[in-house]
Amino acid sequence: MQKVYVLSALVIIGLALFYIFQGCYPDLMYLFSNAFPPLISGMAVIVSGLSLERYWRKAKGPFSKTWLYFTAGLFFWFLGEAVWAGYTLILGVEVPYPSIADIFWLAGYIPFFVALYLYVKIFGGALTRKTLVASMMATIVMTVIVTVVLLAPLLTAGEDPVTLVADFAYPLFDLALFSVAHLGLIIFWKGKLAKSWLFINAAIAMDTCADIIFSYATAQNAYYCGHMLELLYHFSYLFFMLAFYLHTKEL
């Protein structure tokens, strides 16, 4: 299992270096920035699909259903990445936001949320009412903070309503995922599954940060293909893969 951590660390370092020195190869960077996300998200779908195959007992079983939803969510995100790549690399649209890709990305949150909810619900009896109240309070506080942080820059940017909705939807949907995912981490904290849940939470945290920065950057016309924030999206997919791989190793 150590090999997986070493490999992941090497991928993270490699990606970071590739983005840092992008000034030396701008054309390659543009291609990579658009072609790599479908690749890494496709790999995440495969890893999740392998977990699904492992846990599948029957469609009505709650645990197998969970993995079906995880895979469906990641598949929608993969479609989003593929459509974005189609816009940029084939149609030549510089920053296709908002676009049809956003429909797939936003749709992906639904099965992903259901997956997290179903999983946590199976073990939900282990959570005390005190923990649930504290968790709910933390989620509300985080939602207020994210909304307040984004409100002024986005409203003054003069974006159209659809873009504004997308700008707020992504970080808020991320927080919705986080509100359930951190409960999973609390439940499994002292067990072998904690590692898997730690990576699921890390992946969602990366997505949340990336989406907040993306909303801000696009509103300020500061986003370009190859922006450093893309690293967070790549790391997020990598962490999801690690989480699902570790889950199948531990259970």
Add this chain to the structure above:
Amino acid sequence: MNREKSLVERALIEAVDEGLLMLGESGREVVYFRLRFSYAIGKEDVPSHPEIFDECLRSIFGSGAKAIEKAIIKNLYKKLGLKFVEKENFDFLEYLNYAKRQSGN
């Protein structure tokens, strides 16, 4: 008395088997695998070593083990015709001992 005790044991083995199915068959097999290789007991030994089974579940699921144990105990009580009344701090071993006492009477 002995016949009743073995009835509880059989019911517990079945309840464990069915309760662990909430993880899917592969999940159940992993729990049995860990029991065998980390704790040197088989699933048929769970009634005589419930504390080891409890420890095994906690090592994998942390406090999430409670949910699995609750499902097992509910299933066990149903098999034994006992009424399951939930206490605030669920304890697998306490519930199990209560079931043994009740079935032994």
